[in-house]
Amino acid sequence: MSDNQATGQAGGERDERRALIDRLTRLQRTIGRFLAHDRSTPLLASSLTMQQLKVVMMLFFRGASSGQHLARGLGTGLGTVTGIVDRLVAQGLVSRREDPTDRRVRLVELTTRGRLLAEELIDAGTANYMRLLGRLDTETLNTLEQVMIKLQAAADSMLTESGRSAAH
Template identity: 50%
Template structure:
């Protein structure tokens, strides 16, 4: 393994370690959720998009409409998703996150950001400047790779 590959491997191990620390925090809202991974994926997708049809979710998640319907039923029972008629096509039901869902997703994101910011505050200015350059470069590379960039 050459030096570049060794560095990539070390960085990946360190990032997994950070993920374990962030994920294991008892105050993390993820730890108190009563959602499956699939339900959480649907919820995150809906909060990001604002709304979606069941058909769009089946394509996004690569599952059947029956699976999406079951997941959405359970999310709706928890007050996290509502179904609405599509104003452009009355045959289509739009799925929308509730305010409760949006607050939940925001709290998950904010909790991780707060812990990350606390760690960053312990770095020296020079370390933060180097990290800033690297993170912005990674964001550029990710944007180039993203289907949205096409």
């Protein structure tokens, strides 16, 4: 086989791979739209601002955090975060406590009510997803499980490369 033929095959494989990834992305988007309706219900029922929701979700995934850490995550100043946290405290979704390793730092963490809200937002749509999966035969479900395991491993690898750990 000549170098041109090998290059042509490699280029053709890359094109096929790119087209396959595009098709999979479109399919995922379609399924996502189907599931988004149920997922949006608790979100739309919430009276929280987008910044408040972001803080709740950051705390859910990262655990107790300092105001500085939250400010970096939101891309805002500490004063803005203080106001956001004050409103979340007033709603009973977060609390503040002293950092045991540095008493000068106040940590913000979810209350039970805040954790329940975050779980509700994450779990919304699960019932519809389960009904959707229930329409698939066992062989397809087994294949999907193997694919999902590989996707999770790839996601874990990407998170490790970026210096974060996956929240399971």
